[in-house]
Amino acid sequence: MSACRPLKRVTHVIFDMDGVLLDTEILYTKATQNILDKYEKTFTWEVKTQMMGLHGSEMAKRIVDVYELPLTPEEYYSQAMEQYKIIMPQCQLMPGAFKLVKHLHSNNIPIAVATSSSQESFDLKTQNHKDFFSLFSHIVCGGSDPDVKAGKPAPDIFLTCAKRFSDPPHPEKCLVFEDAPNGILAALAAGMQAVMIPDANVAPELRKNAHVVIDRLDNAPLELFGLPSIKGC
Structure with a gap:
């Protein structure tokens, strides 16, 4: 795990899906x-x-x-x-995904998914994981959502996702989990902090924009962002 800049407290968490929650x-x-x-x-x-x-x-x-x-x-x-x-x-959950999401849900931290997939693609990939995705307050499918005008690295999908929480937070109160360089740029453009779980092939220079880089979700240093620690859970 590595961090590269000062971190702020957050209240809400947004997850990308492909390569973060699902091993697609x-x-x-x-x-x-x-x-x-x-x-x-x-x-x-x-x-x-x-x-x-x-x-x-x-x-x-x-x-x-x-x-x-x-x-x-x-x-x-x-x-x-x-x-x-x-x-x-055939897709499976990413390592640590269930543990982290269940932990946040159990601690009443508002969580949502912001995926570039269309609704059709989302339904296809999640058909065997309905109980898991029911833990999220809402899902934004950028590929078919009319409010998401531009894809990543534009901030549209994350700003749209934040607005749909029942208690919409200011963007700076949102923490984003992403695997892709374009997704990190989108989170930053939205004014949010970003944790990156990069593929091993992602070059170091493409990781530098993330606030924190980790190797799997259940290693997330939540306490650095003012969230309940997952350590020891």
Whole structure:
């Protein structure tokens, strides 16, 4: 765990979903590569890093443009959704996710999810984890939510999520858990603090904007943000 700047007390917590709560990133890679195989292209980590946190439509356009595919973004997205229907129900919770979320919920800390997924994609990925996601006060699906005008690194999704708490906090009272560099930038743009749980492939220079970097959720130093410590729970 590492921290890089002074930390402030918070009252509310917002989680990204993919790569934070659900272990979907390897499945996204598999689905994307299944499509690119048809065109003898390879999905690289460099390209994936650019796409993490984007809306589905933005992701489709980026893939089509980068790999110069003979498809429209809409055609690519349609193929991607077919892949997701096959692969995504297999996804599991990330290490430490249940422990941290249950801890916050038990301590009456307001928690919510802000995912770039569409509602359709969210439903697909969470179908085997309904009890877990029922612990959150609300879910914002940026890929289909009309109030989320721009995807990450724009702050829209986190600001929208904060406003939907029953007791809407000031953004500086929100703590965001993210895995993607674009997500960290979005949290900072929203005026929130951010904890990063990066993939091992994320370069050090792409981690530096986070307030704290950890290796798994149940190692989160909640006490540094004025929240009940998870240590020893």
